[in-house]
Amino acid sequence: MTRRALISVFDKRQADTLAKELSQLGYEIVSSSGTARFLEAAHVAVQEVSDLTGFPHLLGGRVKTLHPSVMGGILARRENVQDMEDVRIYEIPLIDLVVCNLYPFEEKARQGADLDELIENIDIGGVTLIRAAAKNYRQVAIVVDPDDYEPVLEDLRATGDVVPERRQALALKAFAYTSRYDGLVEKGLSSVLGQEMEMTSALPLTLTRAQELRYGENPHQRAALYLPPLTDVPWEQLSGKPLSYNNILDLDGTLRAMALFNGDCACVINKHTTPCGLAVGKTLLEAYERALACDPLSAFGGIVGLTRSVDEATAQSLVRTFTEVLAAPDFDDDALAFLRQTKPSLRLLRWQGGRVMPLQITSTWSGFLAQEDQTAPLPRLDKGEWIGTPRPDLWDDLILAWKAAYLSKSNAIVVAADGATCGIGRGFTSRVDAVNWALAQAGEKSRGAVMASDAFFPFPDSIKAAGQAKIAAIIEPGGSVKDEEVFDAARDAGISLFLSSWRTFRH
Numbered sequence: 236m237t238r239r240a241l242i243s244v245f246d247k248r249q250a251d252t253l254a255k256e257l258s259q260l261g262y263e264i265v266s267s268s269g270t271a272r273f274l275e276a277a278h279v280a281v282q283e284v285s286d287l288t289g290f291p292h293l294l295g296g297r298v299k300t301l302h303p304s305v306m307g308g309i310l311a312r313r314e315n316v317q318d319m320e321d322v323r324i325y326e327i328p329l330i331d332l333v334v335c336n337l338y339p340f341e342e343k344a345r346q347g348a349d350l351d352e353l354i355e356n357i358d359i360g361g362v363t364l365i366r367a368a369a370k371n372y373r374q375v376a377i378v379v380d381p382d383d384y385e386p387v388l389e390d391l392r393a394t395g396d397v398v399p400e401r402r403q404a405l406a407l408k409a410f411a412y413t414s415r416y417d418g419l420v421e422k423g424l425s426s427v428l429g430q431e432m433e434m435t436s437a438l439p440l441t442l443t444r445a446q447e448l449r450y451g452e453n454p455h456q457r458a459a460l461y462l463p464p465l466t467d468v469p470w471e472q473l474s475g476k477p478l479s480y481n482n483i484l485d486l487d488g489t490l491r492a493m494a495l496f497n498g499d500c501a502c503v504i505n506k507h508t509t510p511c512g513l514a515v516g517k518t519l520l521e522a523y524e525r526a527l528a529c530d531p532l533s534a535f536g537g538i539v540g541l542t543r544s545v546d547e548a549t550a551q552s553l554v555r556t557f558t559e560v561l562a563a564p565d566f567d568d569d570a571l572a573f574l575r576q577t578k579p580s581l582r583l584l585r586w587q588g589g590r591v592m593p594l595q596i597t598s599t600w601s602g603f604l605a606q607e608d609q610t611a612p613l614p615r616l617d618k619g620e621w622i623g624t625p626r627p628d629l630w631d632d633l634i635l636a637w638k639a640a641y642l643s644k645s646n647a648i649v650v651a652a653d654g655a656t657c658g659i660g661r662g663f664t665s666r667v668d669a670v671n672w673a674l675a676q677a678g679e680k681s682r683g684a685v686m687a688s689d690a691f692f693p694f695p696d697s698i699k700a701a702g703q704a705k706i707a708a709i710i711e712p713g714g715s716v717k718d719e720e721v722f723d724a725a726r727d728a729g730i731s732l733f734l735s736s737w738r739t740f741r742h
């Protein structure tokens with residue numbers, strides 16, 4: 236019986252070589268018009284789909300292969316008597332191999348095509364061919380990737396057919412291909428139509444592997460970085476070893492911190508997704524050295540984020556401590572050359588803003604949790620309420636401490652003075668333990684310093700501890716049932732409390 240291949244490809248690379256060899260192996264080739272012209276030019280004997288269907292390509296190409304004579308030949312179950320009777324009655328030619336790749340929706344969307352152009356690049360007939368052939372994979376082979384042309388030909392040369400295991404693998408690959416394509420269409424259209432991803436009843440998440448990672452959090456865990464449709468990582472790696480899983484995870488807090496400073500000269504040192512030093516300075520060097528001074532032990536192996544172009548003086552100071560990743564909006568030429576030469580393994584990232592995920596999605600053993608990302612409008616002096624004497628003179632430090640608490644794992648307490656954090660208690664399961672840790676780390680620097688808490692104080696014990704350490708002002712959301720006891724403790728200790736009314740947990 237005649238073997239037949241339907242070839243309908245937008246990306247025509249290597250399709251001529253494939254078709255030639257298929258012809259030599261005895262296959263009859265059927266193609267949509269553009270592919271047919273391409274193959275004829277390469278001297279391959281080819282029949283046009285329109286000859287088979289009796290219809291020309293309609294609606295400017297919107298309808299080409301969508302016809303029972305094509306779909307019947309792909310979907311017919313060869314072992315099913317009724318199917319084969321239908322095929323015989325309606326003279327439908329059986330198709331054994333489908334080779335198809337789709338209109339370039341992704342390229343068009345990335346080039347910023349308008350809605351009309353995007354719509355015309357939504358492939359319908361090709362997707363239908365692919366899904367039909369993949370559904371009938373037990374008898375039909377579906378090839379969507381030119382990399383599979385040669386393995387398929389090898390099977391045909393060796394056995395006269397595409398071997399069953401390959402047909403099965405090709406079908407799964409084909410479904411993954413059309414599923415990704417639909418994800419791209421959803422994402423491309425929703426951005427042109429201005430509709431952000433939200434908490435819909437179904438959350439389409441078609442992710443593409445952007446980077447294989449050496450391993451996950453630990454060497455025995457396999458891992459990769461995946462990106463949503465039409466996105467690239469928002470940074471550019473200029474130097475250093477490939478990023479690890481933990482680097483990318485820890486970098487998240489660093490980028491969030493950098494975004495909070497909105498151009499101020501600042502430094503954050505992050506470890507295990509949470510800051511261990513945050514400071515502003517008149518120069519980048521000053522900001523870095525003051526952030527480092529908060530907790531130099533923890534800064535070892537940390538991720539450093541700087542909010543200005545890295546200069547050579549800062550680079551020279553930085554190389555004295557082991558750092559995993561350095562992110563900055565840019566690098567001065569001499570600083571870049573120095574860092575590349577002195578620390579060739581140090582990962583240098585240029586990040587000028589931008590993020591990939593509109594939603595924050597976490598996988599748990601119970602399912603995927605999705606929430607709106609926490610992007611911070613900072614607390615405002617004119618929007619909150621003071622308990623005790625107002626201390627607007629300490630506002631800058633209160634906000635700096637608030638930023639560090641906002642970025643830290645809950646429960647988080649931060650002590651700050653003169654534009655730098657000096658004690659960070661984070662990840663504690665009791666708030667008063669976080670307070671005690673932060674105060675112990677700050678030591679003498681607690682006198683006259685400020686404190687931030689990521690959530691309300693459930694008891695007055697934390698305030699009493701802060702009072703003993705001579706903390707001058709605290710920013711916290713308020714909202715505890717014991718707020719009045721907390722406020723009394725603050726008044727007794729002479730601490731000014733600013734109530735921001737905004738909790739910033741990070742579990």
Ligand SMILES: NC(=O)c1ncn([C@@H]2O[C@H](COP(=O)(O)O)[C@@H](O)[C@H]2O)c1NC=O
Binds near residue numbers: 245267297301336359
């Ligand atoms: N409309 C149809 O029936 C149809 N059938 C196949 N295609 C696509 O048309 C392209 C090939 O077209 P041509 O051979 O005319 O260059 C392929 O990317 C294929 O996926 C179609 N195009 C869009 O849906």
